[in-house]
Amino acid sequence: MRFSKKKLLFMFAIVVSGYLFIMVFPFLWIFITSFKTSGEIFGTGAFHVIPEDPTLKNYAIILFEKGILRAIVNSFVVAISTTIYVIVVASLCAYAISRFHFKGKSILLGLVLAVSMFPQMIITGPVYNLFYDLGWLNSYFVILPYSTITLPMAVWILVTHFNQIPLALEESAKIDGATRIQTLTKIVFPLAAPGVFTTAIITFIAAWNEFLLTITLNTESSFHTVPVAISFLRDQFSILWGEVAAATTIVTIPTLIIVLIFQRQIVSGLTSGGVKE
Template sequence: MTDMRRRRFVRERFLQLAGLLIVLWSVGPFLWQVSTSLQPDRLLMETPPSLLPIPPTFEHFRNVFVIKEFHWYILNSVIIAGATTLFCLLFGTLGAFALARFDIRGRYGILGVILSISMFPQIAIVAPLYLTMSSLNLLDTYTSLIVIDLALGLPLVIWVLFGYFHAIPREIDEAATIDGAGPLRTLWLIILPMALPGIVTTGLLVFIATWNEFMFALAFTSTIDRQPIPVGIANFQNLYYVPWGDLAAASVVVTLPLVAMVLVFQRRIIAGLTQGAVKE
């Protein structure tokens, strides 16, 4: 074996080992949660802890859905995250298209102002937003959480989609105009299909961020009718006892949909993350 082949062999084995370590680092916590959710309480209290759920039990999943009515929290999160993602993509697409395809003076300054909105720490704005929602009688409603999550997610959507729309050649717009297509028709029939990987990737980022949002949901909701998943999980523990098995079961239940979405849209996500690296 020549030195070049030997170096190539070592480099390939190193990359494979590094990839395996990254997979274990990423999947390990989730597998530990799955194991914890299937272990009886007596095994969770043992030292050292057991790695395998022997014997397995589904008692924690029963507690989550039957006793704690976790399905209502899931429904609330689906409504809030789904509506927020839909509105973010709708308004963000229109805003990014206008800034990227029209000759707007100072558009980069406008982008800077839009992006600066998302830089405010949440803890600094939760109090004034709470007073505002209280004066509008919107506390403990879907509307309050959707509006706030929309304000937080919209700058990211506009900023990311601006890059995708701006990279599309302007000649496409000119050809569409010659064929009689207006701006909205050009956006719907031509620009959106070309930027679909970026739209899917951006939508998933907004959905995941909204799905995991905790601070505003905790501040603005007070009943199970409107509280999303993070608040529901926080309500599991009490002053003297932490139900680790129930917390693990709930974590597994809310993580599986996100994993499934990433697996279903993995090709779109990869295309969306790498598209900007290709210069046309």
């Protein structure tokens, strides 16, 4: 049996738009809710598409009373510092793996892969005790154990990228009399930059989204990051959906901007983690 081209195109269009609708609808609905009054949300207006009496009150409460701004600042501090140190550490490691022969390389790679598969829960208990003894609970030191989640992934993606840079370029630079440092700064860094950048974005998103370590190690609300702060908006007795919606809308914006600007890098980072083609 053969579909005509028009029919096929029509079918694709329906499936694709259905998919897009399902993906976008939750965000859209949250966005609409954020402008509704709580009377409308809990009353008959709960399912109205257009708010009867649009209000910005939810945003005002979330921004000025519930301290969501503090959480956003914390998230930026934590995610940016994690990204910086993880990228430096992972680049060094991935460069050595990609460019040198050494004993135990496959053990190291196996280890990196294994750590990326650990259930995070396994490190929280001991790290909690370590941080308790060091007096590091409720501090930005939480970025150090973030390495369990981000470092193996970063090393893995970077090795793939570094392997794509031909070794011959470095060798010819050496023959032309370039020093080791010059080779690095003039040849390797410029060629590696796109891969490093891709890895940085994936690391940033992973650190931004981290939940378990922050909720266990940083119990004080002044050190909560966005995901943890937002989970505390849902308390057992009163759930103010208007405020939840406003908060969700606000914290989705940074992610949205990152995705819109860097989607190519994200896709390349996601797909380069797998097997060698």
